[in-house]
Amino acid sequence: MTKDKGKSLRTGPLVQGLSLDPADDRFIGVLRWLLPGMRVKRYALVAVLGLLAMFLGVVHLSWHTALVPWFLQVMRWTGYLGVPLWLSGGLWLLLGLLLFILGLRSMNRSMLSAITDPASVSKQVYIRRRLEAGPRIVALGGGTGLSRVLQGLKTETANLTAIVAVTDDGGSTGRLRVSFGVPAVGDLVDCLAALSDAEGLPELMQYRFQRGGELQGHTFGNLMLVSLSELFHDFAQAIREANQVLRLRGAVWPATYEAARLWAERDDGSRVQGESALRERPGRIHKVGLAPSDVAAMPEAVQAIERAEMIVLGPGSLYSSVIPSFLPKGIQAAIQRSPARLVYIVNIMSERGETEGMDAYDHFQAVEHHLGRRPSVVLVNNARIPEALLRRYQASGQQPVRFNPQRFEGLGVRVIAEDFLEPGFAQHDPERLVKVLMSLR
Structure with missing residues (x-):
């Protein structure tokens, strides 16, 4: 074995051939969440839908502002609900917020459940x-x-x-x-x-x-x-x-x-x-x-x-x-x-x-x-x-x-x-x- 004081257990033979660039490592880590069976994508999708719903709420509530044409197109698709725009906008915002919170909460619980008991997380964080x-x-x-x-x-x-x-x-x-x-x-x-x-x-x-x-x-x-x-x-x-x-x-x-x-x-x-x-x-x-x-x-x-x-x-x-x-x-x-x-x-x-x-x-x-x-x-x-x-x-x-x-x-x-x-x-x-x-x- 050649002398190499700079190597570590985390960069040994088992990981040779993989990129050691920190940026590449982070990119690969993000992509890994998209693999089948991770039980994360479904909850991420719910959170994204929540963001879209909140966006629609903002569109409705912003009717009094100078809207660009694509804002008006969104209004044509979602705005004619037979209710005042302030009410429909509020409902979209509320629905979006609930979906976003539900998605994030479920995603966090799914990830944490793989490594620890979710019920003990708050206690562990407090102690730490x-x-x-x-x-x-x-x-x-x-x-x-x-x-x-x-x-x-x-x-x-x-x-x-x-x-x-x-x-x-x-x-x-x-x-x-x-x-x-x-x-x-x-x-x-x-x-x-x-x-x-x-x-x-x-x-x-x-x-x-x-x-x-x-x-x-x-x-x-x-x-x-x-x-x-x-x-x-x-x-x-x-x-x-x-x-x-x-x-x-x-x-x-x-x-x-x-x-x-x-x-x-x-x-x-x-x-x-x-x-x-x-x-x-x-x-x-x-x-x-x-x-x-x-x-x-x-x-x-x-x-x-x-x-x-x-x-x-x-x-x-x-x-x-x-x-x-x-x-x-x-x-x-x-x-x-x-x-x-x-x-x-x-x-x-x-x-x-x-x-x-x-x-x-x-x-x-x-x-x-x-x-x-x-x-x-x-x-x-x-x-x-x-x-x-x-x-x-x-x-x-x-x-x-x-x-x-x-x-x-x-x-x-x-x-x-x-x-x-x-x-x-x-x-x-x-x-x-x-x-x-x-x-x-």
Whole structure:
């Protein structure tokens, strides 16, 4: 296959030989309505007859004006009805208007019935218009935390952009990185599934093969994104195509289209290479970065930040999801100069190998240190985790992130401490998060 970064799924082999001129495409589209079985022509004819009847009404009512000869001929055909011209003209106008409305209404119902339930159209239009008028929000991070907050935000706005960290190197994602040299796709798939409006697509995207040799352990969505990358020989173009064909309520972009690798420097000066290695070696993290250090940001991600009214960081693993999402060149600078409100959502539980012993203020300070800008709003959970649930998390080395409000005093930061717990889990409830986020507008 020859390299062609400009092609798209909509101009591939299946449509070769057809005209790609937009004007020709529109002309063919109009002619297609005239094909047999479309159930449109009959209603269009009724609407045309309605227009003709209204024209006759105008002819009758315009008798007092200077009429051209062909107007007079029409009067000879239709005007001698034994009633005053103003009455016959009014009747023709009324009949024409009724026919025109009936034709248009029937034509619209016929076309819409082929793609959706006509009774639900008004509801769908209302929802779409309300969402289109929603705030422009950019959410950065990765893991399950970001995808869950996206599920909540998409019920409030269609002007939503997810910017996803792509440094994961474990599991299916890690295998695909090694085999194809692409950035991590796992968290991208989760976010694409979260924002998709296509029925059944999220389940399909996240389906994980349980057998099949080399297929085992991979998700359908991971393989789809890698397949698109191979098809276009361009990971950035592959993500653009995925945004187009998956019917997203918003957009999902990787922080970078390059296969960057995460590194971490601990307080003792030792350095850890690779995201998956963070959990294998204990010790407090001082700094994280990307290798190479000059990886370029996805252009659409930077543009979304520049247009944003609100920028949300997290929830998610501090050093392996939240901070890596704004490290690529261009994203950090865009956030620093953005006038948008910057909100940081602190994780509910600590992460083994990353944030042991860190409280909410330590999380906040790490974000400010790496970003070069202080979040103006911080969301912290203050609900107590049930003992039985807490023991399950403690068994895997996790502890609740402590919150001391006194440490935030004098910073000029608005701290919102509420019950953000989802029942039965030590994670954020999307509905509770979104309720608070939308109140910040």
